[in-house]
Amino acid sequence: MSSNLDALINELKNRALIYIHIYRELLKEVGKDKAAQLLKSALYARGKEKGVLLANKIGKPDLHKLALAFIEGKSDMDAFGHEIVEERPDFVLLRLNRCPLMEAWKDAALSPDERALMCDIAYRVDFGKFEGAGYRLAFNCRIADGAPSCDLKVAL
Numbered sequence: 001m002s003s004n005l006d007a008l009i010n011e012l013k014n015r016a017l018i019y020i021h022i023y024r025e026l027l028k029e030v031g032k033d034k035a036a037q038l039l040k041s042a043l044y045a046r047g048k049e050k051g052v053l054l055a056n057k058i059g060k061p062d063l064h065k066l067a068l069a070f071i072e073g074k075s076d077m078d079a080f081g082h083e084i085v086e087e088r089p090d091f092v093l094l095r096l097n098r099c100p101l102m103e104a105w106k107d108a109a110l111s112p113d114e115r116a117l118m119c120d121i122a123y124r125v126d127f128g129k130f131e132g133a134g135y136r137l138a139f140n141c142r143i144a145d146g147a148p149s150c151d152l153k154v155a156l
Contacts, residue, residue, distance in 0.1 A: 004077060063092045063155075085151065115144055118144075
């Protein structure tokens with residue numbers, strides 16, 4: 001692995017640990033449901049900002065262009081193992097074969113339920129990004145739920 005990729009993975013793991021600390025502080029102040037909701041809203045909003053950038057890059061929603069953008073430039077700095085699994089006229093199935101955030105949460109000794117909750121929070125950025133660019137996103141499976149990958153089904 002390149003030192004740049006190592007640095008990226010370490011930064012993603014650091015972000016995962018920050019999420020835990022923010023969540024735990026909010027938990028003390030507002031309770032479990034409100035803490036999760038606040039973090040989800042904040043991450044979704046950040047995703048929407050990223051979605052605007054993606055839309056500016058791709059133009060009008062186009063699944064093929066989106067799939068290409070998903071893997072563009074990932075060969076030497078791909079912390080998630082991006083892969084295009086399937087392309088159809090009405091959707092694309094994109095895969096993440098690794099999740100440094102999940103690795104960090106596991107290393108931090110979070111239970112499977114806690115890891116799934118943190119993923120529920122963190123992946124809101126993905127919904128914001130794709131929806132902000134004019135797409136619909138669904139996860140067919142997630143590493144957080146015990147699957148070997150996260151499969152993202154993106155449609156118009």
